[in-house]
Amino acid sequence: MSAALQTIGPVMLVGAGKMGLALARGWLEGGLPTGNLVLVDPSPGQAAQDFAQDYELPISSEAHGLLPNVLVLAVKPQIIDEVMEGLAPVIGPTTLVVSIAAGIDIARLTRGFGMGRVVRTMPNTPAQIGKGITGAVAGPEVTEMDRLGAEALLGTSGPVLWFDDEAHLDAVTAVSGSGPAYVFHLVEALAEAGRRQGLPNGVAEKLARQTVIGAAALLDVDPAAPAVLRENVTSPNGTTAAGLGVLMAEDGLVSLIDRTVAAARRRSEELGRS
Numbered sequence: 001m002s003a004a005l006q007t008i009g010p011v012m013l014v015g016a017g018k019m020g021l022a023l024a025r026g027w028l029e030g031g032l033p034t035g036n037l038v039l040v041d042p043s044p045g046q047a048a049q050d051f052a053q054d055y056e057l058p059i060s061s062e063a064h065g066l067l068p069n070v071l072v073l074a075v076k077p078q079i080i081d082e083v084m085e086g087l088a089p090v091i092g093p094t095t096l097v098v099s100i101a102a103g104i105d106i107a108r109l110t111r112g113f114g115m116g117r118v119v120r121t122m123p124n125t126p127a128q129i130g131k132g133i134t135g136a137v138a139g140p141e142v143t144e145m146d147r148l149g150a151e152a153l154l155g156t157s158g159p160v161l162w163f164d165d166e167a168h169l170d171a172v173t174a175v176s177g178s179g180p181a182y183v184f185h186l187v188e189a190l191a192e193a194g195r196r197q198g199l200p201n202g203v204a205e206k207l208a209r210q211t212v213i214g215a216a217a218l219l220d221v222d223p224a225a226p227a228v229l230r231e232n233v234t235s236p237n238g239t240t241a242a243g244l245g246v247l248m249a250e251d252g253l254v255s256l257i258d259r260t261v262a263a264a265r266r267r268s269e270e271l272g273r274s
Contacts, residue, residue, distance in 0.1 A: 004152035005031040009069030016041040016048035016059060019100060020074030022128040026156030028055060038066055067092030070149060073099040077271045080104050084112030096146045102173055103271030106139045106166055116141035119150045122169055122177045127157030134160045135172030174264035187212050
């Protein structure tokens, strides 16, 4: 239980989608009193309704009344401007805004809210099980106490990395924000390759899925560099070496992932300008 969460004061979550709910679950399980969380979503899905019922929380269609100590903005970047306009009535002198809207920079958030107590962040979906990681950048009016409060909330889902250069956050979005989807696609591709080698559908998927689960668990407990772990699996002139010869070719996985991350970063930058 986090003492900081127990004393952080009212938290308003705007946007009860997968990421918002993942964070909210971590807050409540980490010690945030239920009465200190306000959910706002004009069109809550079934998962949001179930969450609200499980924790006996109401969901409001719009923000009103309460002036929160922390307002967490978990909405699609495409609707950010209209959402910020609607939140003007609940921005008080002590409100800290924490945004997880991809690509929306601090300058735009500051203009939209008329103040600079904003923290721009990028968590990722493993936050749902407390295995996420978040990149964060503080706005010009954020105090040390604000940073501690933001870290108490974000840290329930995994480590928090702070950056001084906001440009790094577009790269964070491209690497860790979008990264889980790359890993899931790797499982799909590995399973498909297994099927093409004659394995039954269910067997191929189970092998691929558990291989990635096991490798990730090993990464979690073994501090060795990924290159060392790779070498530990690779016997000279063996089967793994033959496979890695393809993956590590000049046009192999490093080149492909580099292009993938670059494309995701460009899109993050575009979202900020749109």
